[in-house]
Amino acid sequence: MNGLFYEPERHEIWDFVGGLKDLGDRKLRAIGRAVDRFSEDHLRILRAYRFRAQLGFAWDEELAQALSQQSALLTSVSRERVRDELLRLFTAPFRDQVVPHLVKWDVLATLFPGSDWTVDTYSRWTSIHQELALFELGRWFVRSMPQASLPDFLRHLKLSRRQVQAALAALTPWFDLHNLQKPSLGEIVDRLWDEDFRAGFLEARTTQWVNSAAGTVQRLNEAWALYQKWGPPKPDPWVKAGDLPFLQGPSLGEALRQGYWRQLEGHFQNRDEVVAWIRQNFTARAPSAG
Numbered sequence: 001m002n003g004l005f006y007e008p009e010r011h012e013i014w015d016f017v018g019g020l021k022d023l024g025d026r027k028l029r030a031i032g033r034a035v036d037r038f039s040e041d042h043l044r045i046l047r048a049y050r051f052r053a054q055l056g057f058a059w060d061e062e063l064a065q066a067l068s069q070q071s072a073l074l075t076s077v078s079r080e081r082v083r084d085e086l087l088r089l090f091t092a093p094f095r096d097q098v099v100p101h102l103v104k105w106d107v108l109a110t111l112f113p114g115s116d117w118t119v120d121t122y123s124r125w126t127s128i129h130q131e132l133a134l135f136e137l138g139r140w141f142v143r144s145m146p147q148a149s150l151p152d153f154l155r156h157l158k159l160s161r162r163q164v165q166a167a168l169a170a171l172t173p174w175f176d177l178h179n180l181q182k183p184s185l186g187e188i189v190d191r192l193w194d195e196d197f198r199a200g201f202l203e204a205r206t207t208q209w210v211n212s213a214a215g216t217v218q219r220l221n222e223a224w225a226l227y228q229k230w231g232p233p234k235p236d237p238w239v240k241a242g243d244l245p246f247l248q249g250p251s252l253g254e255a256l257r258q259g260y261w262r263q264l265e266g267h268f269q270n271r272d273e274v275v276a277w278i279r280q281n282f283t284a285r286a287p288s289a290g
Helices: 019-025 034-040 043-055 061-069 071-076 079-089 099-104 107-111 132-144 150-156 161-170 185-191 195-204 216-230 249-265 271-281
Strands: 004-007 012-015
Touching (some): 034 043, 043 061, 043 071, 043 079, 061 071, 061 099, 071 107, 079 132, 099 107, 132 150, 132 161, 132 195, 150 161, 185 195, 195 216, 216 249
16 A cells, blocks of 8 residues: 555556555555564554554455564554554544454553553543543553553653643543542532543543442533533632632632632522631631730
8 A cells, every 4th residue: 555656747656566456455465574564663563553543444364463473573662653653543433443453462561561451441532622542542541450550651651741631631530530529519510611621521421431430420410510501711709819818828728719619519699608608617817926
């Protein structure tokens, strides 16, 4: 397929390796011996997976056999190149075709030493997001190895700080489920204005993995209903620090957070009610000495 040449003056395709037939047969084949091509450039192994995920073509027998035997070569590929290939692969339309082979032929276990991936914990990320591939791969990691460290996995991929933060926010329902079961519903609603957390939240509402936790479905639905009630843009807090001269330090910050979350939950009608609640529930500042 990559061995075709185009002659622009005559508008001709030159094919010296049978590439046109491969296109017609929807087949991926190495030029020459596949084991030699992979030995020359180890990154070609990942590209063979990506091409199949992008095109939906089948590997020919020789190529498949080489892929099944040479995953160990991937240890020499840089983290950055691994990251780029995986993120392309996990946005490709036919990625489901290669997922079983990534596990069966130890591709992921080689790329991430100590990991133990399982095919039955993989599922597509259904909502649209610019970090779709990262979220999908990260969720698969968490579901295959619930006790493993997601932050360590993300750092191993050499992601940017922004990508790590986005993934941690979106994958909260899979690696930090208690954050969706805390007493404060308003805290969850507050986070829904974060695009990445919202993407993961919406995905979680349709995922059996999350819905199996007692009470989680109801909590997700309640939070979403409150978010929709307020709607964009995010509402401003009715109470600011200047409205609470009787508090300072950590107590002030906590009072502002709790007051805002209760505002989002619908407990108050106006600013005065928020101030009254804070005054009643938070310790007043002690008078200064002398």
